Amino acid sequence: MKVVNRDGSVSELSDPAAALEVLRHSTSHLMALAVTQLYPEVHLGIGPATSEGFYYDFQTPHRFTEEDLGRIEQKMNELRSSDLPFEPSIVSKDEAIRFFAGAGEYLKTELIQEKDGQVLSFFRLGTLTDFCTGPHVVSTSNLGVFKLLSVAGSYWRGDEKREQLQRIYGTAFFTEAELADYLHRMEEAKKRDHRRLGRELDLFTIREEVAPGLIFWHPKGAAVRIVIEDFLRQELTRAGYVFVYTPHIAKSDLWKISGHWDYYRENMYTLPVDDEDYVLKPMNCPGHIMIYQSTRRSYRELPMRIAEFGTVYRYEKSGTLHGMLRVRGFTQDDAHIFCQPEQVLSEVVQTLDLADHVLKSFGFDRFQVELSAWDPAHPENYAGKPEDWGTAEATLVHALEQKGWPYTRHEGEASFYGPKIDIKLIDALGRPWQLSTFQFDFNLPARFNVTYAGSDSREHQAIMIHRALLGSMERFMGVLVEHYAGAFPVWLAPTQAVILPISDRHHGYAREVEKHLKDAAIRVESDLRNEKVGYKIREHQLQKVPFMLVVGDQEANNRTVSVRNRFEGDKGAIALDQVVELIRNLARTKAVRP
Numbered sequence: 157m158k159v160v161n162r163d164g165s166v167s168e169l170s171d172p173a174a175a176l177e178v179l180r181h182s183t184s185h186l187m188a189l190a191v192t193q194l195y196p197e198v199h200l201g202i203g204p205a206t207s208e209g210f211y212y213d214f215q216t217p218h219r220f221t222e223e224d225l226g227r228i229e230q231k232m233n234e235l236r237s238s239d240l241p242f243e244p245s246i247v248s249k250d251e252a253i254r255f256f257a258g259a260g261e262y263l264k265t266e267l268i269q270e271k272d273g274q275v276l277s278f279f280r281l282g283t284l285t286d287f288c289t290g291p292h293v294v295s296t297s298n299l300g301v302f303k304l305l306s307v308a309g310s311y312w313r314g315d316e317k318r319e320q321l322q323r324i325y326g327t328a329f330f331t332e333a334e335l336a337d338y339l340h341r342m343e344e345a346k347k348r349d350h351r352r353l354g355r356e357l358d359l360f361t362i363r364e365e366v367a368p369g370l371i372f373w374h375p376k377g378a379a380v381r382i383v384i385e386d387f388l389r390q391e392l393t394r395a396g397y398v399f400v401y402t403p404h405i406a407k408s409d410l411w412k413i414s415g416h417w418d419y420y421r422e423n424m425y426t427l428p429v430d431d432e433d434y435v436l437k438p439m440n441c442p443g444h445i446m447i448y449q450s451t452r453r454s455y456r457e458l459p460m461r462i463a464e465f466g467t468v469y470r471y472e473k474s475g476t477l478h479g480m481l482r483v484r485g486f487t488q489d490d491a492h493i494f495c496q497p498e499q500v501l502s503e504v505v506q507t508l509d510l511a512d513h514v515l516k517s518f519g520f521d522r523f524q525v526e527l528s529a530w531d532p533a534h535p536e537n538y539a540g541k542p543e544d545w546g547t548a549e550a551t552l553v554h555a556l557e558q559k560g561w562p563y564t565r566h567e568g569e570a571s572f573y574g575p576k577i578d579i580k581l582i583d584a585l586g587r588p589w590q591l592s593t594f595q596f597d598f599n600l601p602a603r604f605n606v607t608y609a610g611s612d613s614r615e616h617q618a619i620m621i622h623r624a625l626l627g628s629m630e631r632f633m634g635v636l637v638e639h640y641a642g643a644f645p646v647w648l649a650p651t652q653a654v655i656l657p658i659s660d661r662h663h664g665y666a667r668e669v670e671k672h673l674k675d676a677a678i679r680v681e682s683d684l685r686n687e688k689v690g691y692k693i694r695e696h697q698l699q700k701v702p703f704m705l706v707v708g709d710q711e712a713n714n715r716t717v718s719v720r721n722r723f724e725g726d727k728g729a730i731a732l733d734q735v736v737e738l739i740r741n742l743a744r745t746k747a748v749r750p
């Protein structure tokens with residue numbers, strides 16, 4: 157793709173991702189041009205490309221509606237067909253301020269005033285002059301296909317105390333086929349939205365008025381979570397982990413040692429107790445260190461793998477909260493491994509094996525693996541010694557090679573305290589979700605002086621690793637709901653079977669069947685409401701209950717049930733014991749269907 161740069165030169169862009177970004181960013185200029193022509197009173201905010209498309213922020217008393225989006229889109233198409241060029245120019249900062257202040261664009265002026273350099277670049281498109289670094293497509297006839305998607309409220313610079321703006325979202329692609337595919341996936345994602353399904357399936361709610369960003373797990377959501385936790389507890393115990401519980405609040409002293417008090421304060425909830433500052437824990441690591449340090453540790457006790465379903469609280473801006481995926485309180489399937497340097501490789505391999513096994517058990521078999529390394533040119537930005545970073549990164553690479561997993565390496569992406577491996581799973585709609593992580597820490601062991609007595613009887617600093625498999629219960633639940641569109645596999649389904657008696661006189665047999673299934677540890681309910689069976693079937697089908705067991709005279713006489721499953725419909729009469737066997741078998745094998 158040909159692009160025009162800020163200095164006026166034209167060059168070729170061959171990287172498809174970069175080209176798409178330029179295409180989308182250029183389309184956002186076209187949208188701003190159309191909006192300023194249709195609504196001359198608007199003030200412009202910013203208009204970047206995003207991973208999904210682009211947006212532009214506008215300040216205006218007019219409230220944009222769905223119909224307005226159609227009008228704007230039509231205007232954009234008109235403007236595009238007149239083949240307008242993107243015209244760059246370099247201007248001085250003073251000149252730029254004069255231009256935008258003169259045009260009444262006070263938001264733009266504010267941004268320019270904060271710029272460091274003495275010059276910046278303008279791009280003119282028709283009657284719209286915007287400042288940005290480009291590059292852009294050469295002219296509007298080089299734009300692809302686009303669609304405006306929605307409008308939402310936003311704040312200038314994401315700050316609730318500043319001007320309220322309206323953000324118009326759109327997307328753009330090179331071809332019609334790509335756009336159609338994207339819109340189809342959006343439609344599918346909307347149907348699977350965990351916030352909507354969470355309400356419809358009675359899994360959880362968020363009560364904005366009393367607890368924004370915090371989750372109330374209803375009985376059905378809790379039933380799923382209990383299955384997940386029991387499964388993890390069993391797998392981790394088998395893998396040599398020990399489980400602990402740690403306090404939810406602790407004195408600020410603990411967080412001063414860990415460094416969070418100084419560097420993470422704006423995300424922490426603090427509360428005064430007896431004239432002292434206490435902190436609601438944002439992380440479980442210091443608590444696990446307290447347990448590790450409760451006695452002198454010998455090399456013979458290592459590796460020590462301390463696990464906790466640890467509930468943590470982190471302040472997030474209200475604008476960033478999103479259902480179960482971005483919350484202010486969540487329970488991590490957290491663990492910390494304390495070990496000797498020579499034990500690290502087998503610990504990484506064990507963690508990768510565990511993540512592989514656990515994620516596959518939940519029906520996910522496509523992963524993206526990322527290794528985040530440090531930037532060796534700037535050792536001053538990192539905790540720990542350069543040789544420790546070298547060894548740690550080499551160990552992570554070695555483990556990934558041993559596992560035979562392809563991965564991408566990201567230089568300079570590691571956090572300041574250590575390199576890490578992240579595993580993202582790919583869901584049914586092809587979306588990546590960051591869940592599992594294995595992370596070295598060169599910082600906390602030094603700050604807390606975490607040691608063990610070696611075979612030489614001397615104290616050595618322990619290696620500390622943070623690791624999570626699912627990330628958090630909330631986020632994982634959100635991902636599960638969207639991946640399965642609410643139709644959980646039998647082993648996870650909150651209600652695995654529901655019994656539907658045809659009339660009142662079958663209630664006795666229905667209760668008998670219910671007891672039989674409950675004794676076999678199947679999560680079952682009887683629906684004894686005075687409604688037609690057809691009505692109840694439709695309702696439980698919408699609730700995505702795996703099995704509906706209809707009982708009438710024949711079934712009671714023959715000790716059978718008429719089985720319907722949510723994917724295959726009517727399966728006919730089956731003996732009671734066989735049904736128990738069928739459901740237990742699907743649960744035991746963690747089958748995804750039916």
Ligand SMILES: [Zn+2]
Pocket residue numbers: 181182185279286287288289290292
């Ligand atoms: Zn631009």
Ligand SMILES: [Zn+2]
Pocket residue numbers: 439440441492622623
């Ligand atoms: Zn940790």
